[in-house]
Amino acid sequence: MANLFIGGTWRAGSSGAEREVVNPFDQSVVAKVDEATAEDVAAAVAAAREAFDAGPWPRTPAGERGALLDRVADLLLRDREEIARLETRDTGKTLGESRQDVDDVVAVFRYYADLADKDPGRLVDAGRADVVSRVVYEPVGVCSLITPWNYPLLQVCWKVAPALAAGNTIVVKPSEVTPLTTVKLVELLEEAGAPAGVVNLVLGDGRVVGAAMVEDPRVDMVSFTGGVATGQWILRAAAETVKKVTVELGGKNPNIVFADVDFDTAVDHALTAVFVHSGQVCSAGARLIVQDEIHDRFVAALAERAERIRLGNGMDEGTESGPLVSAQHRDAIERYVATGLEEGARLVAGGRRPEEPELAGGFFYRPTVLADCRRDMRVVQEESFGPVLTVERFGTEEEAIALGNDTDYGLAGAVWTADPARAERVARALRHGTIWINDYHPYLPQAEWGGFGRSGNGRELGPSGLAEYREAKHIWNNTAPRPAGWFTA
Ligand code: NAD
DSSP states (O other): OOOEEETTEEEOOTTOOEEEEEOTTTOOEEEEEEOOOHHHHHHHHHHHHHHHHHSSGGGSOHHHHHHHHHHHHHHHHHTHHHHHHHHHHHHOOOHHHHHHHHHHHHHHHHHHHHHTTTOOEEEEOOSOTTEEEEEEEEEOOEEEEEOOSSSHHHHHHHHHHHHHHTTOEEEEEOOSSSOHHHHHHHHHHHHHTOOTTTEEEOOSOIIIIIHHHHHOTTOOEEEEESOHHHHHHHHHHHHTTTOEEEEEOOOOOEEEEOTTSOHHHHHHHHHHHHHGGGGOOTTOOOEEEEEHHHHHHHHHHHHHHHHTOOBOOTTSTTOSBOOOSOHHHHHHHHHHHHHHHHTTOEEEEOOSOOOOGGGTTSOOOOOEEEESOOTTSHHHHSOOOSSEEEEEEESSHHHHHHHHHOSSOOSEEEEEOSOHHHHHHHHHHSOSSEEEESOOSOOOTTSOBOOSGGGEESOBSHHHHHHTTEEEEEEEEESSOOOOOSOOO
16 A cells, blocks of 8 residues: 555655665564655645645634544554554564553543634733624644654654644654554544545655655644754754744753662662663653762662663563664664763663674664763763663752753753652752653643753643644724724825
8 A cells, every 4th residue: 555645645656766664673674665755745735735725624613623633542542552563563662662652642632632622712801892802723724744763653643633633734754764653643544534635644754855844835834853953954944934843852851869769769760761762762861860878879770770671572572672773873872882981981781782692683782871970971961862871970959950951952851859849949940841750751641741942942742732733813803993093184
């Protein structure tokens, strides 16, 4: 079956080119998908434009749009296991994580299904009895939605659900590395009854297909999740046609542990914070900052636990961590660790590929802990996006806050302490979009997600996630017009 979806029809790319999708566990070819060209993007944008300007969707009652999202949630649940297996074969992550991702996006679709008709606008007091003044919300228009490879299903649903709830039409492009669950999602949107042209799917290279989605003047908005360099390029390119742009970018997220915590619980969560999905998580707690009194013991316990993490095929229930997504990404992680060692970090766990012969075909790298790190090191400041933890130490609360804020990023962070007042103080002082107190990683569809600083602009999830896809319009209705009386001659 062809994999591009344009104007309600599945079709191949106009060049006939295909791309192999590889399983990072054993490099087997999971699928071959059609590669779009810039002309295919132009066709997809034209279909979305037509559906927006002349189609029923933007004018469909918001409650009906919400009902469609609810049907998508039902279909995602129906096909949960199939989707989870597809995601694991495509990304390498464990089946448990992939199932969790499906459950999470079901909740996101349900949330926006419910929110779609809850806030139709507001009356504004014009101060005159003969004037009705109100603010209404309208869809932005044609939205290009571009996503990364690490959480393919999750990231695309965070965009698709609010964009459709608000009445937009969309052109979607997943990462060329992991496109399969996005193709499946678009099949489900079609099955749920999305009118032709409302949802369009293009696949392929970011610099060709993605760039065309940003540059096309008929596109009103770009919502992007990915790396900082790509985000910067998109912001510059979108300026040409003054598009609305939201960017969710990387992170180098502090995980701050005070000495008064329950030691074993904090060690356990420090592992989960950074090594889930082999560290390929924008909000990974990759920068551990531990108070002096427990620092040495904490590092030793962490290193010992990190060495015991079971790597393997994400399809096997006993696997705790899968491979990295590609050979190039593993090469980049190896260079990153070498940089840390040159800068003076001390390797206390990992720092190598696994020895097991059954893992030799995959892009594996052992969970790695670099101790004796300092704030000015590149490995402390730069995102690795892999299974590498840097550890710094601190003495006072002020030092902990200063270290936690000493980053150009600002996506997420955590503070661990038994002192509730201190927890609140530190949480408020940290300049990051999400702060966990005595926890790491949970998020909620109802709560905003996004970054301060170079971690991006705009928000996903929560009411703000819907607001990004809406324009506010003020309608002033003078019910008793009289001459203005301004010019009297
Ligand atoms: P990437 O920037 O390389 O690619 C992301 C997407 O952009 C892909 O679909 C790619 O094809 C496309 N793209 C590339 N060049 C483009 C261009 N010139 N114009 C338009 N589109 C283009 O990122 P990646 O390697 O896929 O993902 C990893 C990054 O994503 C990490 O930095 C990670 O922190 C970030 N991320 C952030 C969040 C968040 O919520 N803030 C979530 C997940 C991932």
